[in-house]
Amino acid sequence: MHLRRRQRFMTAGVAAVATALSLAACSSSSSSSAPSGGSTSSAPAGGSSSSGAALSGTLNGSGSTFQLTFQQAAIQAFKSVQPGMTVNYGGGGSGKGRTDLSSNVVQFAGSDSTIPAAEESNFKGKTVLYFPVLLGPISVAYNLSGVSTLKLTPDVIANIFQGKITSWNNSAITALNPGVTLPSTPISVAVRSDSSGTTQNFSLFLEKAAPSTWTLGSSSTIKWPSTARAGNGNGGVAQIVKTTPGAIGYVDYADAKATGLSSAEVKNKSGNYVAPSTDSATAAADSTTVAPDLTFHAVWASGAQAYPITYQSWVLVYESQSSSNTAKMLQAYIGYLLGAGQQLLPGLGYAPLPASLDNMAKAQLSKIGM
Amino acid sequence: MSTVTQADPAAPAGSAHPLDQRRPLGDRGFAILALASGLLVLVILVLIAITTTQQASSWFTTEGWKIFTNNWDPAANQFGALSFIYGTIITAIIAIVMAVPVSVGIALLLTEVVPYRWSRPIVYVIDLLAVIPSVVWGLWGILVFAPWIQHIYAHIGNVVQGVPVLGSLFGPPTSGASFFTAGIILAFMITPIVTSLSREVIATVPAIDKEGAYALGATRLEMIRGAVWPHSQGGVVGAVLLGLGRAMGETIAVALVIGSAAVITPHLFAPGYNMAAVIANQFGEASGVFRAALMGIGVLLFVITIIVNIVARTIVDRSARRKRGA
Numbered sequence: 182m183h184l185r186r187r188q189r190f191m192t193a194g195v196a197a198v199a200t201a202l203s204l205a206a207c208s209s210s211s212s213s214s215a216p217s218g219g220s221t222s223s224a225p226a227g228g229s230s231s232s233g234a235a236l237s238g239t240l241n242g243s244g245s246t247f248q249l250t251f252q253q254a255a256i257q258a259f260k261s262v263q264p265g266m267t268v269n270y271g272g273g274g275s276g277k278g279r280t281d282l283s284s285n286v287v288q289f290a291g292s293d294s295t296i297p298a299a300e301e302s303n304f305k306g307k308t309v310l311y312f313p314v315l316l317g318p319i320s321v322a323y324n325l326s327g328v329s330t331l332k333l334t335p336d337v338i339a340n341i342f343q344g345k346i347t348s349w350n351n352s353a354i355t356a357l358n359p360g361v362t363l364p365s366t367p368i369s370v371a372v373r374s375d376s377s378g379t380t381q382n383f384s385l386f387l388e389k390a391a392p393s394t395w396t397l398g399s400s401s402t403i404k405w406p407s408t409a410r411a412g413n414g415n416g417g418v419a420q421i422v423k424t425t426p427g428a429i430g431y432v433d434y435a436d437a438k439a440t441g442l443s444s445a446e447v448k449n450k451s452g453n454y455v456a457p458s459t460d461s462a463t464a465a466a467d468s469t470t471v472a473p474d475l476t477f478h479a480v481w482a483s484g485a486q487a488y489p490i491t492y493q494s495w496v497l498v499y500e501s502q503s504s505s506n507t508a509k510m511l512q513a514y515i516g517y518l519l520g521a522g523q524q525l526l527p528g529l530g531y532a533p534l535p536a537s538l539d540n541m542a543k544a545q546l547s548k549i550g551m
Numbered sequence: 552m553s554t555v556t557q558a559d560p561a562a563p564a565g566s567a568h569p570l571d572q573r574r575p576l577g578d579r580g581f582a583i584l585a586l587a588s589g590l591l592v593l594v595i596l597v598l599i600a601i602t603t604t605q606q607a608s609s610w611f612t613t614e615g616w617k618i619f620t621n622n623w624d625p626a627a628n629q630f631g632a633l634s635f636i637y638g639t640i641i642t643a644i645i646a647i648v649m650a651v652p653v654s655v656g657i658a659l660l661l662t663e664v665v666p667y668r669w670s671r672p673i674v675y676v677i678d679l680l681a682v683i684p685s686v687v688w689g690l691w692g693i694l695v696f697a698p699w700i701q702h703i704y705a706h707i708g709n710v711v712q713g714v715p716v717l718g719s720l721f722g723p724p725t726s727g728a729s730f731f732t733a734g735i736i737l738a739f740m741i742t743p744i745v746t747s748l749s750r751e752v753i754a755t756v757p758a759i760d761k762e763g764a765y766a767l768g769a770t771r772l773e774m775i776r777g778a779v780w781p782h783s784q785g786g787v788v789g790a791v792l793l794g795l796g797r798a799m800g801e802t803i804a805v806a807l808v809i810g811s812a813a814v815i816t817p818h819l820f821a822p823g824y825n826m827a828a829v830i831a832n833q834f835g836e837a838s839g840v841f842r843a844a845l846m847g848i849g850v851l852l853f854v855i856t857i858i859v860n861i862v863a864r865t866i867v868d869r870s871a872r873r874k875r876g877a
Contacts, residue, residue, distance in 0.1 A: 274835030274836050275835075275836060276835050276836040276837060276838055277835050279838075280838075297838055297839070299838050299839030299840075300838045300839070374806075374810075374811030375832040375833065375835065376832065376833045376834075376836030376837060377836060378836070381836075384626065397626060398624070398626030398627050399626060400625050400626030401837075402625040402626070402833050402836070402837075402841075403625075403626055404623065404625075404626065407812050407814045407816075407821070407822075408724075409812070410726065410728070410810070410822065411728075411810060411811035411822065413693075413806075413807060413832075424698075
């Protein structure tokens with residue numbers, strides 16, 4: 182009968198779709214694209230543990246979006262060093278990276294800050310190693326036609342971002358910039374709408390450099406004055422500054438350069454006005470005290486040529502890995518980031534690590550093991 | 552025990568057995584499967600409610616009733632969420648006020664005015680609006696719509712500056728990314744839903760009622776008021792409340808265009824914030840009580856949306872019951 186034949190086709194069709202879906206689900210879960218705690222697809226060729234051995238497998242990482250551009254460039258370049266390895270870096274924010282590492286979703290995490298006390302229990306007492314991989318200046322970008330150099334001190338920056346200085350020809354700003362005609366345009370402050378390590382380090386700088394003036398604390402989310410305009414991501418803030426005459430905002434140096442924004446020269450701890458650049462950022466890390474576990478804060482560093490709003494990003498890994506192949510892959514990849522990968526940094530708008538810090542980080546590589 | 556049984560229409564004639572006995576296996580199996588599916592949905596809903604409340608518990612215990620203050624300052628560990636609740640309500644109200652007249656108007660237009668041939672392409676185009684992803688609305692909103700409408704806001708602001716009530720609602724300084732822009736984008740997004748649901752409800756008005764109104768000499772408007780509206784008001788209100796539920800929960804489009812400023816202000820052209828938007832924007836870097844606070848805001852949103860839906864159901868049911876009796 183016509184009806185029964187249609188019914189038969191329907192059931193056959195549904196059964197086929199169901200089996201296809203379940204097969205797809207089974208096969209994707211058995212592939213090594215979502216490992217937990219160390220997955221490999223095959224043993225390393227040759228079995229020797231020298232750095233030249235060809236490794237194969239997949240490494241997954243996530244976390245800081247500050248590192249994202251560098252990670253993407255390094256992953257591409259790393260393919261010619263270890264063609265058998267696949268590395269993935271997902272971004273998503275430092276907080277997400279640390280959470281993913283603690284739940285073993287990824288093997289390494291990118292983070293702009295050390296693990297906060299509130300999150301330490303997530304790591305269940307296992308040691309986490311910090312590998313600094315890059316530095317970056319945070320540019321105080323502004324949009325004033327005809328003003329090519331602008332000098333600002335931390336106190337003035339703090340008052341601008343707190344809404345206490347509201348126009349460009351305020352006496353506090355003109356006093357720092359003799360010879361420059363500043364217009365009477367009102368200042369539009371551009372800030373981040375999303376939580377970010379950039380905000381955290383910018384506010385940390387203001388807390389350290391202008392402690393009596395800055396009252397909003399230091400965190401990845403700040404309660405900015407209601408007159409501030411918020412943009413999504415560094416790109417969003419850069420766009421607000423670019424399209425609003427009289428705007429000022431804090432942006433990653435790489436994004437400021439890419440958008441063609443002017444950056445202010447900020448007075449550093451030694452009293453010199455320094456502009457953001459790869460050299461001034463590296464100089465900042467040079468003169469910072471580094472703890473034995475390689476944690477440090479590069480903001481408000483002393484050093485004559487140091488840019489005071491420099492921040493850093495680490496790659497976090499567990500000290501003890503569950504498989505020796507994962508340990509070797511991590512050593513190979515992180516070793517690349519600390520070695521040949523550093524040459525990629527200036528072209529991307531970051532600053533490479535100073536030699537002393539780089540060597541300390543390389544020496545820590547051998548700690549990754551079983 | 553009663554032994555009176557009725558003949559089961561599904562059972563073969565002449566076998567007068569109680570309804571539950573001798574039911575074909577397929578029927579029983581289907582009944583169990585359907586029951587299991589329904590229960591599964593309920594179980595998942597309850598589990599979501601329980602787990603999110605658990606994750607948010609540290610916020611509730613730390614802040615207590617202070618969660619209803621306007622003090623969102625993560626750097627100082629203050630998590631009062633009143634400004635987000637205010638923002639959600641305000642943007643939803645703006646969206647409803649703008650979308651409902653338009654949607655119900657379109658629905659009446661399609662059922663009463665436009666010939667049937669033309670109504671189908673129009674319905675198709677409106678349903679396309681519903682297909683546009685939320686993030687595309689948000690991107691278009693912040694990159695194209697907000698800069699353009701900023702000029703209109705500025706003009707309105709200059710005109711009403713100083714006027715007693717209008718000035719505080721629409722006066723300067725104005726911003727493209729604001730409560731009002733978010734409300735407009737939400738209105739765009741809920742129009743297709745409200746339109747298609749209203750249209751379907753209005754289409755069920757029996758032609759005999761409408762023709763009777765015309766026969767008594769009613770104009771088209773009088774016919775709509777007298778024959779169409781009483782019959783379909785429950786369904787239309789239900790559709791509006793469904794649209795309201797969507798407007799309150801819409802996340803990424805609002806997060807991009809609302810301006811991200813946690814304030815409570817009557818100034819509709821000022822940047823603001825919203826429960827869904829703050830979760831999307833600040834979740835990535837949150838930990839500890841901050842994260843619990845964001846989950847708690849999610850729980851509050853969940854509760855508010857459930858209440859709105861329950862109210863919608865009650866109104867629809869009550870008016871349906873009333874109509875059946877009439």
